[in-house]
Amino acid sequence: MYTCSKCKKETQVLEAKFTRCQYCGCRELYKTRQPIAKEVSTD
Numbered sequence: 300m301y302t303c304s305k306c307k308k309e310t311q312v313l314e315a316k317f318t319r320c321q322y323c324g325c326r327e328l329y330k331t332r333q334p335i336a337k338e339v340s341t342d
């Protein structure tokens with residue numbers, strides 16, 4: 300999943316060579332970081 304740098308909408312990029320926002324056509328996308336749930340053991 301990628302997030303457009305202009306309209307801030309999440310867009311799916313099927314092909315890595317064709318990274319473009321499907322809403323506004325902006326080509327500046329960045330990967331959406333998914334929060335990783337870490338298990339921390341606190342003793």
Ligand SMILES: [Zn+2]
Nearest residue numbers: 303306320323
């Ligand atoms: Zn966009």
